[in-house]
Structures are given as structure tokens and as C-alpha cells.
Amino acid sequence: MGFGRRGVLAALATGVGVALVPAPPSQPQLGRVQSADGRLQIDGVDAEGTIRDERDSPVARYHYKRTDDGFEPTSPINVVFDLERAPGGLERVMAPLEDSGWVRSLEEYTRYAYDADRDVYVRQQATAAETYYGTSGRRHVRCWQFGSVVSMQAHVDTGARPKHGIESYADARQYLSRLYAGEGWDVSPQTLNLENAQEPDHDGYATVIHEVEA
């Protein structure tokens, strides 16, 4: 059909094009979440896994948005990391997400958590999501480290229509449990009762992930 030389060029162009398009990020080895080992050594958390007084604990319970009247809770903290040691802890928590291709800069709202120790509201210290915009939905987390605890708010965004809504809290918590279990960290599902149950599907419990350093 007279496509001989052109055909070869087209095949070459296809190869070059495919090579130039970015490759998908490497995917996490999702682990199986074992049952809780019951080990909870977080300040201010009692034997039942409940925080009696928020002012005594480094665990955040909500993230807040700033309003004209102060701060208003918007989403519940649902994953809490118990670190081996505080220095560099936040970055060690973010590393597995980054390795899974999550972006660390993204289009998102500014949210705050309450630092009981200093009695201030602190802007999100680290965030990550599967994509920059989440046009068709994405998993998205915001994190704060107070002391040797990282509090994470994890959710699945709905697609933008035109704004993001919350598709699920529970699915994000479940996915992250498997992701960190795959990293060899100790996952205790739904062990910390933060009494922050919220629509559409959050039961008020945070999954505690204990850091296991390699």
C-alpha cells in the first residue's frame, strides 16, 4: 500500500512514544493485616484504648478547617503511627507512600490539627495523594507529628464534581493498613477509640501502626 518506509517510521515513532510516556509508579506490596497484638504504649491512652483527656495525649482526634469563628472539625483522624523514635518520624511514615508513587505536593485544602501540648492549631505537616488533582477520585492523607506519634487523616476522595467529597474513610484506612503491613510494620486494626465516628463510614476507631525499623 505504499506504506513500506512510512510503516517502519510509524513503528519506530510508536516505540519512541511509548518509551517517552512516563511509566506507572511501582506498586506497593500489600500485606495481610494480622489481628491486633494489643500493644499500645501511647501517652494518655488507657487500657481500653481510649483517650480520657485530649490534653494529655499527642494523638490528634480531628483535622480542622479555619473559619471566621475559629476552627471547626472536618474529618476524623483514623490512622495513628506509634514511632520507634521521634526524629525524622514523619518522613519515615511518608516514605512508603512516596515509594508507591503517591505525590507529596498536590492540590488540596489547608487543614489543621490541635497540638494539645502547645495549645495551638498546626497546619498539615505532610500530605500525600495518589494524584495531583484526583479528577476521578484518589486516596489522600494529611499528617501531623506530635511527640513520637504521627496522626493521619486518610480518606478516599470522590471524583471532582466539581468539588471533592468523601467517598470513604474506612476504605482508605483499610488500604493503608495493608500497605504498611506490606512494609513489615505492626498493624493493629481499629484499636484506638478516638470517639470520632463520622459519615459516611467511619466507626470512631483509629488503626494503630507501630513502626518497625528495618
Place this chain on the structure above:
Amino acid sequence: MSSDTDTTDGPLAGDTSSSTSLERTGEGHRERTADSKLETPLWQHPLVGLVPRRTAVTALILGIFTLLFTVSALGGVVTVDGQSLDTTTGLFDSLSAWVIAIATSLIVAGPFLYAAWNGGPTLAAAIPLVPVALGELVTGRYAFGLDWAIALTTSVAGGVFAVYVLDVREAGSLRPWDVSTDAPDRLLALTVFTLVGAIAVGRFVLAAPETLPTASLPFALLWLVPMTLVTRYWIARVRTHERTVGPSSAQS
């Protein structure tokens, strides 16, 4: 046909367009229009857009988006007195909502609206990639996420659709391949573009099934647009070739 369509048909006719515009602009411009092909800026090429004003409006929209995007991205980076800029006013939340909404519109609907409105396949294909590329620039990574997959899907579908729109306008038929099929280079370019997009998206879908929300699945249907159109062009091409060359030499 409306007068608007008549204007848009102008640049399509290729060489004849310069003579048409020559008659319209009058004798005084003969010298200037004689080598109009050399003088026509790239952005006025029919592959970019049919009506320069509409192309300019589209470029303006992309420019405004880039500006909003940049301000929003800076809000989380720039600090004033040790305070992140986006903590000083709630306006950054509104800005983020706008950026996400506009990016989503550009990615999901941009190529198709543009193709139907102003033809040009290269700009139609570029529109959804602009916001995603900007995001990649800020994140500093070069990896193929879901936003890429959707943008590349609408880019290929919209780009091929825009070629079809050009042909429909030129041929005056919804089956333009029946009228003229003599553009082997273009057909190959379309095929390469479609293949590259399909392979890249297919590779992502296979590699990252865990990152595919249900809301993204309907976009798979969009692949029917370039697949159908490219196939249809190929069938017409093969038929024309058989008619002109004959079956015996086609086998050789």
C-alpha cells in the same frame, strides 16, 4: 450553512484558501497574501484551530488556569513571617476548589468541546495534558498516575475526533472517508498517536489495578472513539487502494 461556518471553512481548503481570502481582501493585499503560507503563524494552522479568535480564547483559558494553578501551588510553599501563605487566608481553599474544577473540566470535556468548536486536533489533544503536566512539574516526579491515564484517554479520543471534525467540515459528509482518503501520512500519525496512548494507559491499568476507582471506569468507553474512527479510515484507505491499484498488484 451559516456565515460563521463559511468563515471556518476558509482555511480548510488549503491552497484555494489563499485565493479565496485574496478575493475577499482585495487587490491591494495581493503581494502580502501571495506567500501567505510562509507568513501564517503556526497557531493559525488548521491543525491547531480553525478560527484564530477561538484558538486565542482557548490559549487565554489555559493561561488563566496556569496562573491560578501557580498561585495555588505557591500558597503552600511561600512563607510569610514563618507562616505558610495559605494559612493567612481561607481564599486558598476556594482557589484549590477552582483549580481542581477547571483541571477536571479541561481533562474530561476540554478536548471534545474544543474539537467540536474549533477543529484543531493538536490543541484538542494538548488541552487535557496541560493541567496534568503542570502538576507533574510541581511534584517533580515523572510517573503515570490516574490523572495521566484519564487525560491521555481524552487526549487521544479528542484529538482523533478533531481530525474527524475537520474532515466532516471539508467533505460536507458525516462519512468523510467516502469522499477523500488520500492522506497516508496523517492516517499513520493518527494510528501512532492512538497506539501510544492505548499502550500507555493499558500498561497503567495492568500495573495499578488497586488505584482505579469505579468512577474512572466509564472513561474506558472513550477508547471506542479513536478505535472506531482510525479503523474506519483504514478500511476506506484499503478499499481505495484496491480500487486504484487492483487486487493483483496489491498482493505483490
